[in-house]
Amino acid sequence: MGKGGKQVQKFTREEISKHDRQGDKWIIIDGEVYNITHWARKHPGGSKVISHYAGQDATDAFTAFHNNKEDIRKYLKAIHVGSVVETDIKTKHSDIEHDFRRLRETAENMDLFKPSYLFYAVHLGHILLMEVLAYVTLYYFGTGWIPFLVSVLLYSTVQAQTGWLQHDFGHLSVFKNSAIDHFIHFFTMGFTKGASPSWWNHMHYQHHAKPNVMDKDPDVRVEKLFVVGEKMPVEMAKNKSSMPYNWQHRYFFVSK
Structure with missing residues (x-):
């Protein structure tokens, strides 16, 4: 039950993942679901940063970008639409997410985030x-x-x-x-x-x-001169690009 006896709506991660497009964007933060469709345009960090997590769990990114999370949470109340079902919260975290959160906790306990x-x-x-x-x-x-x-x-x-x-x-x-x-x-x-x-x-x-994620991380825009990973080769094959990526084995060393 929510405040004042209001029922809190529950959503599965599969349901939330469908809200990942222009005009319909939801994200997850600490097991709570937020509709950022209109809020994204007002986001101080820019609409793209928050929109990259549409349909996904943005908990770790939220923690990393906001030093005082409690002050920020008061702004989230207006866009809160429900919670993630408990079984999904417990079972859907990957090993790398668990490792990352444990690493961050260790760093915080060691005061590594405390500046000089x-x-x-x-x-x-x-x-x-x-x-x-x-x-x-x-x-x-x-x-x-x-x-x-x-x-x-x-x-x-x-x-x-x-x-x-x-x-x-x-x-x-x-x-x-x-x-x-x-x-x-x-x-x-x-x-x-x-x-x-x-x-x-x-x-x-x-x-x-979104570090090193093609089409989301601006730092890995290779402008089709290099075909790397699993996604880009497929896109290149479909689009029949005229870029000389077939010679990348000869000019790749220049980037080293």
């Missing part, structure tokens, strides 16, 4: 220092070849280091206050690197939501 503010302060500080030195070098020593190359070396290091630093702030995984993470992410990605933080979030969140 000193580390991030020093990291950001040395990046800003090198960026200043890159400009100061040209200002004091002119634009000759040697000062120019020194400046390029400094600024190239800034760009490379910032790429890694902004990653953690983009994941909102440094501070408990996400507004601070957002601010520093916009500063490092938007100002220092000159790229779009929103674009990075849109693409990178999909990567972590």
